[in-house]
Amino acid sequence: MTHAADLPVWAALLTGFFLILGSTLTLLGSVGLLRFRSFYERIHAPTLGTTWGTGGVLIASMIFHSVLQSKPVLHEILIALFVTVTTPVSLMLLARAALYRDRSEGNDGVPPFEAAAESRNERRRSSNT
């Protein structure tokens, strides 16, 4: 840890705090993933990790490197941005796929497709009148 020794203590403390905060949130997310009982509940859990979990670690990293190199090191923002943009893609695709599979297998607790369709028909009716 030759580099870290040069760091001011405040920066070190801040780095450590965010680091552990982020990791803890990520862990909590994973615990949720493990503990929630249905898939649709589980799908919420990882977002802890992808939002503030990632955010914490990224902030830690930004503080650490910026202070260490005495210049703003901000490229971590990109990671936050990318994670925010890409995670929904996989979660959306996955959730929809799960829903489809549950429906086609006729599992309980899954809203029927027709709910959405009916509402459309209602709207059509209302627009007709």
Added chain:
Amino acid sequence: MELIVAIAIGVLTGSGVWLLLRPRTFQVIVGLSLIGYGVNLFIFSMGRLRANAPPVLQAGAVLNPADHADPIPQALVLTAIVIGFATTALFLVVLLVSRGLTGSDHVDGREPN
């Protein structure tokens, strides 16, 4: 650390070999991939393990070769990864074509009697 990496290499190769000897083409391709990981780690380990010493030189710093991990195995692994990727792709397509032509996903193109 060495022991962990060594065990990792062993497990990867062992699992790969087990799959390599299975009759289904998909098993074989997964096996080859696992062996690939094992072998790549093996090559990598031949340069000995060095934490926190990437062979990336600091601008302006005085160069001491002892501060850096051996770059050669890394270069070799890179080549091996690329070739491994290529051959995995090829094997995959060949097994698909074989499956298409023979109707079977057995490595011999037909179910054993």
Added chain:
Amino acid sequence: MSGVIIAWSVTIAQLLLLAAMACALLRLVRGPRAQDRILSSDALYVGAMLLLLTFGIRAGSTVYFEAALVVALLGFVSTAALAKFLMRGEVIE
């Protein structure tokens, strides 16, 4: 002092992330269905990405950053492909 703080916090963070990955793996193994596994593998990737960032801090170097960036930007491609395979039985139509 700083060195110690950083070292300890990195170690703790790594252990926490490791635990996170372990939970994800447990879910991955337990399933019960494909979508759970895919979801867990995504979580596994995120854990790995964060782990890579902690290396950057530990090493005081930014050379590991790109690997994390790759996970962030492209890691979802395989998850998306898996999910689409689940839904459509085919990745590219």
Added chain:
Amino acid sequence: MEAAGHLIVMPIVLPLAAGAFLLLLDERRHVIKAVISIMSTLALMVVAIALLGSADNATASSGAATNSVYLLGNWPAPFGIVLVLDRLSALMLVLTSVLALASLAFSLARWHKAGPHFHTLFQLLLMGLNGAFLTGDLFNLFVFFEVLLAASYGLVLHGSGPLRVKAGLHYIAVNLAASSLFLIGVSLIYGVTGTLNMADLAQRIPAVPAQDRMLLEAGAAVLGIAFLVKAGMWPLGFWLPGAYSAAAAPVAAIFVILTKVGFYVLLRLSLLLFGVDAGATAGFGDAWLLFGGMATIAFGAIGVLASQAVSRLAGFSILVSSGTLLAAIGMADARVTAGALFYMVSSTLTIGAFFLLIELVERVQDPAANVLSVTMEAYSDDTQEDVADEEVGVAIPGTLAVLGICFAACGLLLAGLPPLSGFVGKFALLTAMVRPEPVADGVVVAGSTWVLVALLILSGLCALIATMRAGMQIFWAPIEGTVPRVLLLEIAPVAFLLTLCLVIAVQGGQIMRYMEATAQALHSPSGYVRDVLSAQPTPGPNAPSDK
């Protein structure tokens, strides 16, 4: 650096450039592609012959550097990758280009249209082969092995069809596993010695401490297995007859040199790394090669007898040839090596010609086969490059006689019967093994050698019986007036290769002298090591970079 100095790298760059350029052309422009491919191969042959000449003259003129060393990237050995031209590599280059020319010419009759990018794959195969023969670096050897294997994967599947794909699957699976072994071996050797350059390795191996030597040997042994898979040693070569007999004729023909790559590397490395100067590890693996080679000969001979299809017969004769060569390495004797080299040249040309011929004679057996089998595939929607259904060639009277003569020649060559080079090769090996020297010298021939002599002779008998059986079935079985349709373009390459077999038999004295010089150099590797490690980068004030 003079322009001529760059000639060494041409056998690699030339086919690469040709292959890459072909990719930029439209797929349907078969003629121009064929022309480029042929020109490249011809140029390759010219280069190879020129290199052979220079390699042969090197020692004649001076006692200094006998091996031409080419420092790629202008980095000195052992750091950069070097190409080394000696008699052996020059010989392999010439052999490759000759076989390539014949196969390629043959393929122009129709095979080259049976799938996309045939010419590119073919050129890149040549690149891989030439690279493997020239490189002086162990890992670079792996890379070129992969180049040639990858191209061979593509070519073995060329034309597709269930049989080809099934055999190809086996071929690829086994070779992929072998490639892993290659990597394990190379890296283990690096881990123990810290170098990849072959000459540097030769220098470092004697100094490897005793407590590390088992690791070194394990690495070398694993590496050896990878090569033995390629060479088809029993029990690692069962994939070979299937893959070769399933491949398209010109592909199978050029593949004959592929097994010789295994032989080449084993010969090179066993003599360079574990030769006379290797200290405690000298002679490592020789016994395994000897007995493995003998087992291979036996299995190959049995397979030759057991083959119903002529193409399988040819495949098994590769095993016989391979086993012979492996056993010859195992003998670790310069005279045997010289004989083995002669034998190798002869058997390569022979089996190459045989594979080409088989396709032609099979048209005698089954006139329906005049139409290319791949066109019978019902299912191909966007294959505009498909071969037209028209029958290839015209029925030339006398074709049958020419084919018969060629077949007989192949039979004689395979059986090692006179008067062609097959006999000379086998005799060269045999006489070197039993050493016609007065017994007073106290020369004792080992029991295993007698077994090998017997195996060599009996394998010839098996080949004789099998080819005779096949030939009589094809040419003598009562057939009424079917004259096969064969193009001159198809028979000419066969005749060319067989004529070469005759020529090298007649010119045997000169060729043996070359082989003996080659073997001498291989068995005293210090010259190689010295030449490689003392090669200096090109200096110069205007150097692209100051090295």
Added chain:
Amino acid sequence: MTDETSLVLMIVLPFAGSLAVIVLPKNARNAAATLAGAVALIGLVLAAGSYRSILDRGAVRSDIQWLPTLGLDFTLRMDGFAWLFAMLISGIGFLVVIYARYYMSPEDPVPRFFSFLLAFMGSMLGVVISGNLILLVVFWELTSIFSFLLIGYWHRNASARDGARMALTITGLGGLGLLAGFLLIGHLVGSYDLDRVLASGDLIRSHGLYVPILVLVLLGAFTKSAQFPFHFWLPNAMAAPTPVSAYLHSATMVKAGVFLLARLWPVLAGTYEWFWIVGFAGMMSFVLGAYFAIFQRDVKGLLAYSTISHLGLITLLLSLGSPLGAVAAIFHMINHATFKASLFMAAGIIDHETGTRDMQRLGGLFRFMPYTATLAMVASAAMAGVPLLNGFLSKEMFFAEAIATHADSILDTAAPYAAVLGSAFAVAYSVRFIHSVFFGPLPADLPREPHEPPFFMRFPIQLLVLACLLVGIVPGLTIGPFLHTAVTAVLGSATPEYSLAVWHGFTIPLFMSVLALAGGAILYLLLKDYLARCEDGPPYLRRLRGQRVFERVVVAVSWRGARFMESRLGTRRLQPQLRLLVVVAVIAAAWPFYRLGFDPGRLTVQGADVSFAGIWAIGVLCALGAAWQAKFHRLFALILLGGAGLVTCITFVWFSAPDLALTQLLVEVVTTVLILLGLRWLPKRSTDVTPGLATTGARLRRYRDLAMAVTCGTGMTMIAYAVMTRTPPATIADFFLTKAYSEGGGRNVVNVILVDFRGFDTFGEITVLSIVALTVFALLRRFRPAPDNVAPPEQQRLQRAFDEARPYREAGDTVSDYLLIPAVIMQWLFPVIIVFAAYLFMRGHDLPGGGFVAGIALATAFILQYLAAGTRWVEDRLRVLPVNWIGFGLLLAALVGAGSWLFGYPFLTSYSGYVELPLIGSVPAASATLFDLGVFSLVLGATVLMLIALAHQSIRRLRASRIAAQGNEEIA
């Protein structure tokens, strides 16, 4: 002309003639015969011309270097013995050519016949005048080959094929034995030169290798001369055209064996082993051959067995080891050649004129062809050993030798009785031949009306019969001097005194002759009726047919046995092959440790990091899980595989290899998509089969594989651990680290190695990638899915049906809804990834990155678009030309490499420096960057090509099934 030239010409001319004849048109009978005859005649003249030199110098020699370092030179050497044979070969050859001109039918492809005949003549001459043992083998094998072609001349005929095959198999085998024997002789003598070998008899006979040598040489000689127990090929060879038999089976081919025995007589003869082996074979051949000959119905069959018998006689004579015996043997070789050639020709005339050779169908021909009949009778008499004919003289000498004692053994005791018995048999078959063909009632059902043949067909017989008479009556004036020259050449100083007189007084041999003549005649009288109607073959031994036994053995060994062995020693299945590979590799790797011991290195636990151990706990679980699940849960296994890859990637980061981590991650992503694309075309696999139901065999196999996997894993662990815990050797790495920046112009040493120090590796590596991509492309061009995969996946069908069943939905709504929002994001990521790829590319030389990862990253951008919007959508908008990108990349890399030639540097020498750009300032510029650009382009092209080619299958199937559906509708 010098003697050397004439020697060489004697060999070269027949072969040249052979080549000249074969190119003649198929119907050029006269030209072919003339040319062949001329060649034979010239050979005869050349041979005759060198007689004087032989008398003067003992032998003429010609040395042409061929393979001097191997001791194989084109040495020709003609002494008296060889001369005698050369005369026979070319002389009888000439007569056979004349005969054949009239014998062969115009429908036959005659030029081929004469070509083979000439080539055979050349080979035979080669055998007799070779001065080098190996050269002798060369010609020896050539005689086998050309005799094969001649016997199989009428190959439409099954018996010709069988006969030819058997002849070549046996004589070929013998030839190889001979080669082995000669190699051993060479090993002992130190040279293959005939003169040196002939001078080394004592050395050879006293050496331990003598018996092997003897057996091998005898194998060659006996097979060639059709000696017991290899005699059976000769009768089968009678399917050959009669001129062939007249030539090969009287004077030449079969004589090669006994020629060789005589030639090597000074080297090999005289030992106990020689006496026993040669004597036994000779006696058996002599008696059995003669016995079998009596009972042949075919004229040529009778002559063939008679040949076996006479050659047995010669062999027997040679076995005795006495010089007089050798003289008799040589004499009988000549005599047999003359009378047997004429008899074969006569048999041919009979066949030619009547259409049959069956003696039970023939008879009374004397009236139709009295001239031929007379000639045949004289020749037969010579064969039977009737006085005043040449056969009598040598047989007399044989009897004299038979009664002499040579070695105290049963064989010696039996010799006189066997001699008389065999000779009596010979008389019997000779009489039978003459009587049943030329006398008795004229058969009614002959295929053709017989008459005398044309003059020139009979002419050769006349000459030969004349020779029989002249030699028989005045041997001393005719053959005497020449025989003496020949005998001296063989025996040298051991040449005994002998007399060729017709009359030696009332001696025991004369008595034996009379006994044999009388006995034979009586025997024929007794057997006459039986022979007129019996089955073919000798009584009691009819079932015992050597040839059938041989064929059964050959088929059993070379076909069924070989197939059995092949299936036992080899396999065509993949799993056993891979298993073997694993086993062999394990043994190979373990062997050095077994021999030299294993030192695992120190065990370090304190350095272990808990997190790292935890990471690998995950990795190990993933790997084992993937291995466990790959059969039934492919998707699961794929995900687990990804997990293992991820952990590997973390390991790379942990141990300072950022480039590896980057590459591994990207490759991982692409591989996953690739395999997913492939999963579409694999069969459904159900878990219905419970593992408990597996057979014991399957379970045992699984345990075995498990054991092998565990062994491999343990082995790798031990080796890796041992290396890692050892002090590293001085590696070449320091050079790279110190020179990377100063000379390679980059800080990322790994990248500098890849594009500069070891750029050649990368060069090859990208070639591999492009080859594989092209192969994938080529394969998928012809891809045909299995029937159960042709239809779209179940999900798509259900969703489509769902959409179609609802009035407010269009087919495809489900998928468009599904992808609507994700597709937007994926599209916007396209430029982002492009910039990212550019970033990775630009920084590669100094920091982790480079052309390869950049290429894959950009390829991912493309894949994402395909994934989001489908193949058509993308290809309507983007020009995706991966093959061109590959070609461009490869060419660019090659051009950058070759560019250094312009500056006089080797291939791939890099240029690095800084370029001053306006506004921007100093920018690093290295030719390696251009090289990397080639890599980038190629990797992009290859990755896209592979993925897209696979993706295209879906729409191809769709199109194909649509076309098929339309077709069905049209038909309906």
Added chain:
Amino acid sequence: MSALVPYPLLTASLLMMWVLLNGLSVGQVVLGGIIALAASLAMAALQPVKPRIRRWDMIPPLALIVLADILRSNIAVAGIILQGRRHARTSGFVMIPLELRDRTALAVLACIITSTPGTAWVEYHAGNGMLRIHVLDLIDQQAWIELIKRRYERRLMEIFE
């Protein structure tokens, strides 16, 4: 201008990304500009529906709201996870009729909803604009509908339409 720089905002963002990655210098800006432009041109080839942003000023407030919501949800969900099964909690689907039609805006909404722990975007029907989300701690369906529509949809519509 729009022919040369088809997506100025995109180009600028990409340039920004480049600078973030490579550091700020004249050379990097020029190089990054070229690359960003090239990337936008590549994007143009895909012919995406071009979003029109009318109210730039509304973006920062939305971002702040979202960040705050995410932070709050993080705590909430963390609480739920830590409580485990002791706390009775129902989760369920909520159907929200959306008026927002701009695809880019919808994508942004999807990111917001998914990024907020406790809510997940499940399916959207383009035909009738019905969105189904899944809520981890569902007490009042209508409250969620109101929340989404008021807090996010309205603002997004202002920005994009």
